[in-house]
Amino acid sequence: MIGIYSSCTNYYENTGGPMDKTPLEWKKLYDSADFRKNCTFEGELGPVCGKTGTRLSLWSPVSDTCTLRLYRDGERDTAPFASFPMTKNGQGVFVFETRENLDGTFYDFLLTRDGEEIVSGDPYAVACGANSVRCEIVDLETTNPSGWKSDRAPAHQTETIIWETHVRDFSFDRSGGFSENVRGKFAAFAEHGTKVQNSSSSASTGIDYLSQLGITHVQLMPVFDYATVDETGKDPALEYNWGYDPVYYNVPEGSYSSNPADGKARIRELKEAIASLHEAGLRVIMDVVYNHTFDLNNAMQQSMPDYYFRVTKEGQYANGSGCGNDAASEREMVGKFILDSVLYWAREYHFDGFRFDLMGLLPVGLMNRIQRSLDKVYGKGEKLVLGEPWAAGPSAPSRRVKLAAKANFGGMDRKIAMFCDNTRNMVAGSPFDDNDHGIAAHTVSCHRYREALDGWKDAPDLPVSSPAQLVSYASCHDNYTLIDNIARGTKDPAEQLRRARLAPCIYMTCPGIAFLLSGEEFLRSKGGDGNSYRSPSSVNAIRWDQMEQNASMVTLYKELFTLRKKCPAFFGKGSRRRVLSADVTDRTLLARLDNAxxxxxxxxxxxxxxxxxxxxxxxxxxxxxxxxxxLLNTDEKTHSFTLPEGAHHLLFTNLSGSTDPEKVSGDSAVPVDPCGFLVYGRMNHDSKSE
Structure with missing residues (x-):
């Protein structure tokens, strides 16, 4: 052991004790060749508990000793009932093993460095008590709901259509008719029979609504343990956050469970929610946030000071995330932690995909390793990987690496998809420009839609190989909802509705993976709040009564989903061009698409x-x-389009009563009203006339 740590020991002697180090001094140590060679561990870390006993492993090569302390509960002020010294093995891993099953026991670590004591949590913890005070050892087998081992994701469909939601938003508003004890909880996803309240129509809400909508995936905003709500729920109506404030990455969030103090409850109830979504024919995507933590008071920093975080050459913590502590994901053990975490959620919780927040801060190489590892375990493409190809600002990787930003996407695995802000801005305008309101408001030309129809092949800022790498969308949790964004450009309710009926037609016919914010399909509004990350549920919660009030919008989206799944021109992920010809002006478009x-x-x-x-x-x-x-008309007046030669059937229109739905022959003039969007199918010569 002396040989392994000799370089670290000499470094301590030259610069003072480890507790005296500045972030730059730690950086120099961690990025040294000796440390990387001698202190990189490839084995299993964290807690393992089962019938054969319990094992805990903590990586902390800069610590001298480590004591495991056991507790009866997860409360802050209780004393440990037992303590055990841990053995320091190769690469700086402290290990404790016993034949006893410690299921339900809480724990922390007491580390020493140069005689100073540091209390640390476990970065690899899989359970904890309320408000992340202490980690909990659990036998994961005992958290499995009935039938969990036979739970399987539904088969893939021709298209991926993702519906993004927040656990609390989904069921908190009473208009959804959810039982009082499941409002805002994981359990709401397993409750059937919910209906819109105070209504005579008895329209379904919740899981029953989703099963009928036509989407294929539900993307859950952060469900890991995060810092910014009181899990005990003293004021659940006001206690709200999106959840992009990680504490324990491998632990479900306690505020979404029936009993935050019981680490098993949140695990079991999240599994039940996922199983229910699978049973309803829906796959489930987890929103993951590996680019930063809530603050530096966490198990990573406690166990390995300044290893998990990027430091600038001036000695400051890098802030490319906007949160003040960018993860040093280029370092071996940080990359290992992220990969281990993704594989854990896929294995233990049966998640079907992962959406990476600020993916532009993570290395291209790491993202490719994640995709390859998922492919190896589950089969190529079985688990979906997508992310934001940007950051909130410049970062400071500890060595030269290519980050998974938009400009570097040419080096990404072809199965990894990025959110396409080209499409978003084309449809509804940039959320960062008050004068840009998208194609329906004429601040974007129809020529941009022509580019999008070919998967942005001619866009110099999109180095992607196929539509499989694009996520086509107009709204997500960030910024404004679609209708709120449209309202920034016009105060006329009738014009808002016309634009709202046009927007999904545009992005739902662009190549790529289709994506929408929950409730977009029934004009969900947040009252113009463009950054509702900690606004109360009165702003954020889905108002299910709006679904009934805007039933015609829901029907429009359902028709678009059905059309997209039928048409290779829309769902196809091949690299070919789709546009055969196009007649385009700033405000009109007639395009012929290859649908073979x-x-x-x-x-x-x-x-x-x-x-x-x-x-x-x-x-x-x-x-x-x-x-x-x-046929697209964004003008304020009706335009007439002449169809090319052949017999055509009207397959879709976002207008009512404007076009005869029967067969139309070539050279026919088709009038299209303002904000009108029509799709015709040219009949094969061998098809029977209808």
Whole structure:
């Protein structure tokens, strides 16, 4: 052991004790070749508990000793009932093992460095008590709900359509009809039979609504343990946060459980929620935030001071996340932690995909390792990986690495997708420009939509290989909801509705993965709040009565989802160009799209777990309509479009009563009203006339 740590020991002697170090001095040590060679550990870390006993492992090579302290509960002021010295093995890993099953026991670590004592949590903890005070040892087998081992994700569909929601938003408002004890909780996703309250229509809400909507995936905003709410729920109506403030990355958030003090309850109830969504035919994506922590008072910093965080050359903590402590994900043990964490959530909770917050702060190499590791365990493309290809500002990696930003996407695994702000800004305008309101407001030309229809192949700022790498969307939790964004550009309610009916038509016909904020389909508003991350539930919660009030909008979205799943021109992930020809002005577009099916239209690996009947229907639809026509009018007046030669069927319109839905022959003039969007299918010559 002396040989392994000799370089560290000499460094301490030259610069003072470890507790005296500045962030730059720690950085010099951690980035030295000796430390990287001798202190990188590849084995299993964290707690393991089961029938054969209990094992805890903590990586802390800069600590001299480590004592495991055990507690009866997770309260702050209780004393340990037992303490055990831990053995320091190779690469600085402290280990404790016993044949006793310590299920339900709480714990922390008492570390010493140069005679000073430091209390630390466990970065790899899988459970904790209320408000993250102490970690908890759990036998994970005992947290499995009935039927968990047979839980499986539903088969892939021709298209991925993601509906993003926040656990509390989903069920907190009483208009949703959820039982009082599950409002704002994981358990709401497993409650069936909920209806819009104070209504005569008995429209379904919650999981029953989702199963009928036509989406394929539910993306849950952060469900890991975060810092910025009181988990005991003293004032749940006001106690709110989106959750991008990680504390324990591998622990579910306690405020969403029935009993935050019981570490098992939150685990079991999250598993039940995921199983319920799977049973409803929906896959589940986890929103992960590995680019920063809430603050520096955490188990990572306690166990390894300044190792997990980037430091600038001036000795300040890097702030590319806007949170003041960018994760040093380029370092070996930070990258290992992130990869281990992703694999843990996929294995233990059956998550079907991962959305990476501020992915532009993580190395390209790490993101590719994550995708390859998921592919190796579950099959190519079985687990979806997507993320934001940007950061909130410049960061300071400890060595030269390419970060997973938009400009570097050419080096990313072809199965990793990025949120396409080109499409977002084209549809609704940039959320950062008060004078940009998107294509319907004429601040964006229809020529941009023409570019988007070909997957932005000619855009110099989008080095992607295929639409599989693009997420097509107009709104998400960040910034404004779609209707609030539209309201920034016009105060006329009738014009707002016209633009709201046009916006999804635009991004739902762009190549890529389709994505929408929960409730966008029924004009969900946050009252113009463009950054509601800690606004109360009165602002953030989904108002399910709006779904009933705007039922025609829901119908529009359902029709778009159905159309997208049928048409290779829209769902295809192959790299070919789709636009055969286009007649475009600033305010109008008539485009011919190639709708023929090709095997390359399906993402790599999908055919191993796929809805074969749906694919057969899509192939038949493409055979019947080998070409599509899109007619778009963003002008204030009606425009007439002349269809090309051939027989055409109207497949979709966002207008009512403006076009005869029967077959239309070539050279026919088709009038399209303002904010009108129509899709025609050109019939195959071999198809029977209808």
């Amino acid at each position: 099916y090709r095997s390359s239209d399906m993402p790599e690996g999908y055919l191993g777990n796929f809805d074969a009947e749906q694919l057969r229907e899509a192939k038949a639809f493409a055979g019947k309509y080998p070409e599509l026509l899109i």
